[in-house]
C-alpha cells in the first residue's frame with residue numbers, strides 16, 4: 127500500500143477524553159474513530175489489525191474442533207422470554223421494535239439463538255459433541271462505556287457454545303476451550319492468566335476469566351506468580367485426548383479476580399510468589415450444565431433411549447477489546463509496537479527523498495520483492511519531511527522500518543530498523559530484502 131493513496135488520518139495529539147494509552151494510540155494512529163459513546167468506526171489500519179486478531183482466534187477455535195457459523199445481530203425477544211433472561215438482562219440490553227411491533231434486541235450474547243439452532247436439528251447423542259462458534263458484533267448498553275474499544279457498547283466477540291450429552295463430556299469441551307484460549311493469547315504475544323470467575327447473568331458453576339496484566343485494567347487480580355510465566359501448551363496437544371492435566375497444572379495455582387478473591391487462600395501462597403495486579407479480561411469461559419437446554423427444551427435421545435437435556439458451555443473472547451489489550455502490553459513513548467503476528471503491515475518502507483531517481487527505484491524494488499514474498503508493506507511515498515515520516519512509522523508501530531535515503535543508496539545501502547528493539551543497521555538493499563523475505567533478491 128502506498129501511503130499517498132491510503133487513508134491514515136493520524137493525529138498529533140490524542141483527544142483529552144482518551145484516558146488510557148491504548149485508546150490514545152488507537153485514535154492517534156488513525157485506527158478508529160468514535161461515532162457515538164462506545165461505538166466506533168474501524169478505519170483501514172485498525173480494521174487490518176482487527177482482521178488479524180480475528181483470524182488467530184478463528185484458527186485456534188478450528189484447531190480445537192469448534193465449527194464456525196454466523197448468527198444474526200438482531201434476535202427475537204421471544205427466545206429470551208423462553209430462557210427467562212429477557213427481563214433479567216436489564217438496561218444493558220438494547221431493545222428494538224420492528225414495523226410489525228415484534229420485539230427484537232441487538233444480541234449481547236447468543237446462548238438462546240444457538241440453542242434454538244441446535245434443537246431444530248440435533249436429536250441424538252450420536253451427533254454429539256458439537257461446538258459452534260461465531261465472530262459477530264454484540265451490543266451492550268454499558269452504563270459507562272470507556273477506554274475506547276476496551277469497554278465499548280458495540281464490540282466484536284468470538285462466542286462459542288458446546289453441546290454434550292453429559293457433564294463429563296461438557297468438562298472435556300471446557301478443557302479444550304481452556305487450552306485453545308491459552309494458545310490464542312500467546313500467539314498474540316500476550317500473557318493471559320486464567321482466574322476463577324463469577325458466572326454472573328450467564329449462569330452455571332464453573333467459569334474462568336483470562337486476564338492480561340496491565341496497570342490500566344479494570345479487574346483487580348490476585349495470583350501465584352508462576353501462573354504468569356507458565357506459558358501456553360502450544361498447538362501439538364492431543365485434542366481428542368484428556369486435557370485435564372494441562373488445565374489442572376494451571377487451576378491448581380491460586381488466581382482470582384476481586385469478586386472471587388479468598389484472602390486466606392491467597393495468604394497460603396509463599397510471600398515471594400504472591401502477585402496483586404490490575405488486568406484486562408480478554409476471555410471468559412463458562413460451563414452451565416442444562417440451564418438453557420432445560421428452559422428451551424434442547425434434548426437429545428441418549429444411548430439408553432431416554433431424552434436428555436444437553437450440557438452446555440459458552441466461551442467468549444473480546445476480539446475488539448484484544449486490540450486495546452495488545453497495545454497496553456506493547457508500546458513505548460513514541461507509539462505502538464505491534465507483535466509480528468497481528469501487525470497491520472510487515473514493513474514501513476520510508477522513502478526520504480521522493481522524486482530522487484535512485485531512492486524511488488530502490489523503494490519500488492523493495493516494494494515489489496516484499497509483495498512477491500507475500501509480505502505486506504506500507505510505503506511512505508509522500509512529500510512529508512523525514513522527521514514526520516519517522517514519527518508516523520513509530521506511531522503506527524510496524525515491526526520493521528526500511529529507510530531509503532539519497533546518501534546511503536548512492537552506496538547501494540539502506541537502513542533497517544526493528545521497531546521493538548530499536549536496533550538499526552545499514553546494509554546493501556539486496557541483503558536487507560533477502561533478510562526480510564527469506565529469499566535472495
Ligand code: 5CA
Pocket residue numbers: 234235236237266268275276277278279281283284285286328407408409410411440441442443444445446447
Ligand atoms: N456468553 C458469554 C460467553 S460467549 C459471554 O458473553 N461472556 S462475557 O460477558 O464475559 O463476554 C465475553 C468477552 O467479551 C469478555 O471476556 C470481554 O473480553 C468481552 N467484552 C464483554 N463486554 C465488553 C465490552 N463492553 N466491550 C468490549 N469487550 C467486551
